[in-house]
Amino acid sequence: MTTTGLDAERLAPRLLAPNQPGGRPYRGGAGIAHFRGAPAGTDDRVPEDFLASTTTLHGDPEVGLTRLPGGPTLRQAVLDDPVGFLGAAHVERFGADPRLLVKLINPEQRLFVHYHPDDAFARARLGSDLGKTEAWVVVDAPPDGHAYVGFRRPVPVEEVTGWFERQDAEAMLAAMHRVPLAAGDTLLVPAGQPHAVGAGITLLELQQPTDLSLVLEHRAFPGLDEQAALLGLDLATALGALDLGSLSEDALAGLVQHPSEGFGALPQVADPYFRLEQTAVRGRAVLDAAYAVVVVVEGEGRVERPHDALAVRRGSVLLTTHGHGPVEVVGDLLLLRCRPPAP
Known part of the structure; x- marks a missing residue:
């Protein structure tokens, strides 16, 4: 489709300014400023940059949305012209929903242990058609960059319940795979897998467009009481979205790439999501x-x-x-x- 006049200008490529909600539960953001070539700000709780976002923070009607320069939010612009932005085939399949959220993420402290619901759990328990599978592309990392992903052994629900009640972060991390990460690495994190990102890493994150996180480790993070950590669910219900099984070494190897140069690809199992x-x-x-x-x-x-x-x-x-x-x-x-x- 070729456009002219106002349509051509409205649909033309455009640069996106940073869009970093403040007051997040964990510190970060300097790595995003460094990557984007912007001066570091004074707020150290802006660790997420919502890129081309039609998604809000959980429970907020507006925060997180990208606002186009001199115009409406991107969400409204897409609703006004879904075919122009997304294409007819996309709209026929998914409607006026981009089906994508991209973020830059930079925790300056280790990110809490958490996990995300899949689509079925989100529909049944959280009033959302979509859960949250995500993938990371590492754009910068310290020499000891790493993350924790998936359990190394099957974990009984009673054991996780005890961890949560005691807020035993050491036990949570000890049960998980520690994955070294360097610039260029990619890692797919399926819904349900517990994970935590190490300090100092800057990630480009592709994800399903929701803000649904269930947080196992909340006590040390401001603003995360038990209710907020579990999205208002009781613990037994929330743990129904957690994959308690063992993530084998072979399965983990299928999710991560450590290229010798350049940037890794995502596995084909990511294609239904992004x-x-x-x-x-x-x-x-x-x-x-x-x-x-x-x-x-x-x-x-x-x-x-x-x-x-x-x-x-x-x-x-x-x-x-x-x-x-x-x-x-x-x-x-x-x-x-x-x-x-x-x-």
Whole structure:
């Protein structure tokens, strides 16, 4: 679809400014500022940058939404022209929902042990059509970068109940796989798997567009009492969304990539939830027409628009739409395109 006039301008590629809700339960955000080339702020509780977000924080009607420069929220813009933003095939399958949330995440302290519900649990218990499977792309990490993912052995529900009641974080972590992470690594975290991110890592996160987290380790994190940690559920019900089984070494190896250079890919099992594509631009490249959150992870260049061009560099975040058509990129840079599931 080719657009002209106002439609062409409205659907043209645009740069996205940081969108970091404050007052989060854990410290962070300096790594995001560093990656995006912005001055570090004074608020140390802005560890999440919601990119092209049509999703709000759980229980809030507005916080988390991306607001387009001089215009409405992205959510409203998509509702006003779903085919222009998302394409007819996507709208026929999913409606006016991008089916994607992308974040930059940078905890400056180890992130709490938590997990996310799958679609069935979210529908049955939390009033949401979608749960939250997510994937991480590491854009920066300290020498000892790591995360904890999945249980190394089957864990009885009574044992997890005891951990929660005692807030025994050491026991939780001891039962989980410790996964080393460096820049370029990728890791898929299926719904239900317990996980925690180590301090100092900066992640690009692709996820289903909800803010549904069930937190096992809450006592040391401001604003997370038991009710907030369990999204208002009782503990026995909330633990029904936790995968208590053993995540085998082979299964874990299928979720993580440690490339020798560049950035890893996501396993095919991620495709029903989101897609990650890499494009190396060495002079000139054309991106196919698509709704996508495009993150520059290396180099610099420019993105051509109908009447001008956008200068981009490492840390730039760009929103492209299906209705604009192909996008021409010039320079020497590496792009990660975060896309919804295929319709």
